[in-house]
Amino acid sequence: MTQRHCRPYSRGFPTGLTDELMRVVIFILLALTVLGRAATAEVKPAQGVQYTVAFAGMETVADLADLIRQSSALVSKTDDPPPSRAALQRRVDDDLERFESAARSLGYYDAEFNAAIQSGTAAGVPGIVTVTVDPGTAYRIGLVEFRTVDDAPLAVDAELPTKRIGLAVGDQARAADVVSGQTTALRILHERGYPLAEAGKRTVLIDRDTKEMRVTFRFNPGPAARLGPVSVSGAETVDPGFVLRRLPWRFGESADIRKIEDGRRNLASTGVFETVDVRFGDTVDTEGLIPVEVLVTERAPRSIGAGVSASTSEGLGVNAFWTHRNLFGGAERLDVNGRVSEVETHVTGDLRLPDVILNDQDLVLSSGLVKESTDSYDSQKVSVGGRFERRVNDILTVDYGVVLERSLIDEGDVENRYTLVGLPVGATIDTSDDLLNPTRGGRSRVRFTPYLESLGSTISFYSMTARHAHYIALDDARDFVLAGRAAIGSILGASTNNIPADKRLYSGGSGSVRGYGLQKIGPLDGAGDPTGGRSMLEVGAELRWRIHGDFGILPFIDGGQVYDTETPDFGQELQWAAGLGFRYYTPIGPIRADIAFPLNPRSSDDRFQVYFSLGQAF
Numbered sequence: 001m002t003q004r005h006c007r008p009y010s011r012g013f014p015t016g017l018t019d020e021l022m023r024v025v026i027f028i029l030l031a032l033t034v035l036g037r038a039a040t041a042e043v044k045p046a047q048g049v050q051y052t053v054a055f056a057g058m059e060t061v062a063d064l065a066d067l068i069r070q071s072s073a074l075v076s077k078t079d080d081p082p083p084s085r086a087a088l089q090r091r092v093d094d095d096l097e098r099f100e101s102a103a104r105s106l107g108y109y110d111a112e113f114n115a116a117i118q119s120g121t122a123a124g125v126p127g128i129v130t131v132t133v134d135p136g137t138a139y140r141i142g143l144v145e146f147r148t149v150d151d152a153p154l155a156v157d158a159e160l161p162t163k164r165i166g167l168a169v170g171d172q173a174r175a176a177d178v179v180s181g182q183t184t185a186l187r188i189l190h191e192r193g194y195p196l197a198e199a200g201k202r203t204v205l206i207d208r209d210t211k212e213m214r215v216t217f218r219f220n221p222g223p224a225a226r227l228g229p230v231s232v233s234g235a236e237t238v239d240p241g242f243v244l245r246r247l248p249w250r251f252g253e254s255a256d257i258r259k260i261e262d263g264r265r266n267l268a269s270t271g272v273f274e275t276v277d278v279r280f281g282d283t284v285d286t287e288g289l290i291p292v293e294v295l296v297t298e299r300a301p302r303s304i305g306a307g308v309s310a311s312t313s314e315g316l317g318v319n320a321f322w323t324h325r326n327l328f329g330g331a332e333r334l335d336v337n338g339r340v341s342e343v344e345t346h347v348t349g350d351l352r353l354p355d356v357i358l359n360d361q362d363l364v365l366s367s368g369l370v371k372e373s374t375d376s377y378d379s380q381k382v383s384v385g386g387r388f389e390r391r392v393n394d395i396l397t398v399d400y401g402v403v404l405e406r407s408l409i410d411e412g413d414v415e416n417r418y419t420l421v422g423l424p425v426g427a428t429i430d431t432s433d434d435l436l437n438p439t440r441g442g443r444s445r446v447r448f449t450p451y452l453e454s455l456g457s458t459i460s461f462y463s464m465t466a467r468h469a470h471y472i473a474l475d476d477a478r479d480f481v482l483a484g485r486a487a488i489g490s491i492l493g494a495s496t497n498n499i500p501a502d503k504r505l506y507s508g509g510s511g512s513v514r515g516y517g518l519q520k521i522g523p524l525d526g527a528g529d530p531t532g533g534r535s536m537l538e539v540g541a542e543l544r545w546r547i548h549g550d551f552g553i554l555p556f557i558d559g560g561q562v563y564d565t566e567t568p569d570f571g572q573e574l575q576w577a578a579g580l581g582f583r584y585y586t587p588i589g590p591i592r593a594d595i596a597f598p599l600n601p602r603s604s605d606d607r608f609q610v611y612f613s614l615g616q617a618f
Contacts, residue, residue, distance in 0.1 A: 048081030049088050050126035051117075057133035064111075064135055067102045071095075074129055088117060092129060103135065107173035107213070109206055110136030139173040142212030146185065149200035149220045160188055173213035178204060182217050189221055190257035195280040195290055196222035225255040228281075228289030234296040238272055242330040243294060245355055246270065247278075255280065255290050267296065270331045270354065274299045301326045309341075309613035311510050312606070313517040317341030330354065343518060346370040360391040366403075375529040376519055377501035381407040387424065397428045404456075411501045412525070418500045421455040424448070432471060436589030436615045439478040442470040451503075461493040463503065465536075469618045479546040485618045488568065489536040496523075496534055496564050504532030505562055508575075510611045511618070513538060513560040515577025515596030517606060522562025528604045533562040537574070540618065542581070552583040556617075558596070576600055579608075581617075589615045 053074045058065035069075055074095050082088045092115045103111035112134040120127045144167045146154040154160075162168050165181040165188075182202055189197035200218035207214065227249050232240040247263040249256075264278040274297040281291035306320040317339060324334045333352040339345065348368035356363040363386060370381045387401025405420045425448050431441035446466045453460045467487040474480035489505045496504065508516035508530075519530045538560035546552040559574040579596030594611045601607075 048083050049085055050081050050120065051078070051088065051129050052126050053078065054128060054130045055133065056130065058135065061108070061133075061135045061138075064103060064106055064108060064133075067106060068099055068131075068133070071098045071102050073098070074131075085117070085119075088129070092117065095131075099131075099133075105175040107139040107175075108135045108137075109139050109208070112136070137211050139206065139211050139213050141167055141169050141171045141173055141215065142207065142210065143169070143214040144181075144217075145215070146217050146219065149218050151218070154219060154221065160185055164188070167215060178202070178213075178215055181215070185217055186219065187257070189219060193224050193226070193254040193256060194221045195225050195255045195257065196282075196284065198222070223284045224288065225280075225284045225290040226252050226288050227255050227259070228252075228285065228287075228291050230292045230294060232294045232296070234298065236298055237301065237326055237329060238296075238298060238331065239329045242354075243267065243296070245359065247292075247294075248359070252289070260292070263294075266360075267294070270325075271333070272299055272301070272325045272331045273297060299325065307614050309510070309611075311518075311611040311613075312609050313509060313520075315342030317344075327351075343374050344370070344372050356388070358390070362389045363387075364389060364401075372502065374519055375517075376411070376506070376532060378410040379407055379502045381405055381502065385422075395429055395431050397430075398426070399428075400425045407500065407502065409501050416500070417458075419456060419458050420451045420500070420503075421457045422449045422451045423455075432469075437585065438469075438471045438483075438616070439473045439481045440471055442468060444468045459494060459498060459500075461491055461499055461503075463489075463491050465489040465505075481544040482541070483544060483616070483618065484541045485539070487536070487538040490567055491534040492566050496531065499532075499534070501532060505534065505536040506530060506532050507536055507538055507560040507562050510594075510613065513540070513558040513575060513577055514556070514579060514594055514611060514617065515558065515598045515609050516575060516601075517609065520605065521560050521575045523564050524604065530562075531564075533564045534566050535563045535568045537561055537563075537568040537570075539574070542617070544583070544616075546583075546585070550585040552585065552590070554581040554583065555579075556581060556594070556596075573600070575602075583616075592616065 053072070055065070055068065058068065072095050073091055077091070082091055096113050096115060099113045100111065103109075114132045116130050116132075118128045118130065144162055144165070146160055148154055165184045166177050167181040171177070182199055186197060186199045198220045200220055202218060203216040205214040228251070230244060230247065232243045235243055246266045248266060249259045249263070253259070260278050260280065264276050267273060267276045267278070277295040279293050281293060284290045301324055303323045304321070306318065309317045309319070318341070319337070319339045321338070322336045325331065327334050331354050335350045335352075336347070337349075338347045346368060348366065348370075351365045353363045353365075355361065365386045367384045368382070370379075370383070372379045383403060383405040385401060385403030387399050389397060389399045391397050401424055403422045403424060405418070405422070407418045407420070409416050409418065427446050429442075429444040432438035432443050433440045444467070447464070449463045451457045451459065451461055451463070465487065466489070467485070469483065469485040472482045474482060491499060491503070491505060506519035506522065507513050508521040509518040513521055519532070521530075522533050523531045525531050538558070540556065540558040542554045542556040544552060544554040555578070557576065557578045559576045561568070561572060561574045563569050563572065576599040577596045578599055579594055581592065581594040583590040583592060592611070592613050592615065594617065595608060596611075597608045598605050
């Protein structure tokens with residue numbers, strides 16, 4: 001028999017290809033299933049009873065309307081509808097109770113609230129919850145009286161100013177004003193020499209016939225007291241006698257809480273304490289004296305630090321400092337600073353002696369060795385001097401002193417030696433809220449320095465400058481800040497050529513008009529180098545925008561001019577520049593990067609300038 005070998009027959013694809021095709025088909029089916037479910041989820045109607053909210057009757061009471069909307073769960077939970085009409089009704093009922101409380105807090109004690117629920121007209125159409133408000137008449141303050149906790153007339157009743165307390169007869173009867181009024185009245189007692197005064201129960205009566213509120217505040221004033229002995233705790237290396245000298249009162253003065261607060265600020269401002277607490281004792285003795293406790297924690301007395309800066313016109317610079325805050329035990333501060341850069345190298349030292357002759361008056365002894373190398377001049381200078389700094393109040397500081405300088409200045413091919421004795425006088429007003437990153441307030445600085453031959457100077461002239469910067473926060477978070485500045489200067493009594501080159505006025509550079517090289521604005525010599533001048537004018541503005549977290553940007557514009565006259569020529573065009581800055585905000589201040597472009601450059605000006613440093617430009 002003949003054997004025949006038969007090959008298996010398949011009507012489909014080869015076996016390997018069939019397996020691969022099956023895997024592709026399964027994958028497609030799974031993907032379609034997932035997409036189908038996602039699409040179903042997207043078109044799935046929202047669960048619960050959908051609704052919108054409408055208010056009627058609040059058109060004439062804006063204060064009540066705002067508070068009603070802010071407190072309404074119906075409004076805040078519109079995107080979270082209740083599961084049933086009954087649940088919606090409970091939400092409405094809860095809101096009506098809130099509205100009544102809100103109305104009473106503003107003095108609308110007769111306000112009435114009603115709500116109606118209208119179902120949607122078709123499937124998927126939300127219903128309407130209509131809240132109707134009848135606010136009634138706003139109640140007014142009819143009487144404010146102050147009594148003791150025993151309900152006797154308060155002995156200092158006549159001394160409590162109702163205007164400061166904010167509850168004058170006829171004012172709208174707001175609950176928040178009543179609460180803050182009690183706090184203010186207690187504060188007044190603490191200021192008037194009753195340091196142990198405490199607030200008692202207050203009574204609020206509503207007269208529905210007269211539509212008035214009568215308020216009775218009760219206090220336990222305690223005894224009137226005078227400032228007695230002071231104890232100091234925590235001062236280990238700081239002399240306790242220095243702590244006592246910083247306290248702004250004398251033994252036996254009225255126990256005014258404001259003096260305690262001023263003492264706390266005075267001690268904190270010395271920089272030698274980590275924490276400061278100044279407080280009254282618990283009892284008043286038989287002579288009417290109350291003890292005062294001062295508790296401090298000292299900071300580490302020494303600190304050291306360094307920083308860098310860079311710009312296209314000034315090159316790379318490195319700064320370093322060393323500080324001792326308590327050199328001899330009386331908060332004497334020694335600062336040693338050094339800088340090395342392409343245009344300036346210096347070493348300076350300042351010794352600050354606090355409370356010399358007068359409290360809040362420091363004596364600052366200074367010395368320095370400075371070497372400069374600019375396009376205008378090369379100089380070497382040694383200086384020594386001293387000045388008094390007097391803190392007149394929280395925002396005003398004045399200073400006056402004397403400085404002796406010996407300098408060697410090389411200007412082109414001419415080398416001159418100078419001896420200058422100056423009598424600088426200045427004043428500073430600072431209402432800003434931060435040293436390195438201000439967002440509110442302003443800073444003004446005026447300085448006048450005569451250099452007189454009669455005191456040993458080789459030349460006489462008078463230098464004056466005035467600068468101001470202002471900061472306006474455009475939002476509550478202070479993420480948008482409009483900052484502006486202006487500066488003007490003048491030198492009288494000598495021609496430009498007779499004034500030492502390092503004392504002339506210049507403009508242009510990182511802390512001046514960005515976009516121009518260092519000192520490049522103003523008169524130039526035949527080689528295109530700046531000569532400086534006898535008067536100067538600068539302006540600038542920035543819009544600082546903290547865009548995200550610790551990162552910010554700011555567009556800015558700067559303008560300035562230097563003149564070879566004693567006063568600015570306001571008819572001469574300023575040199576303008578504009579640019580964009582970038583900021584990274586750190587706990588010690590913003591890291592700054594700016595790029596600026598001249599808007600009306602001269603042929604010798606560069607096309608742009610770049611700056612890097614710590615802190616804002618102004």
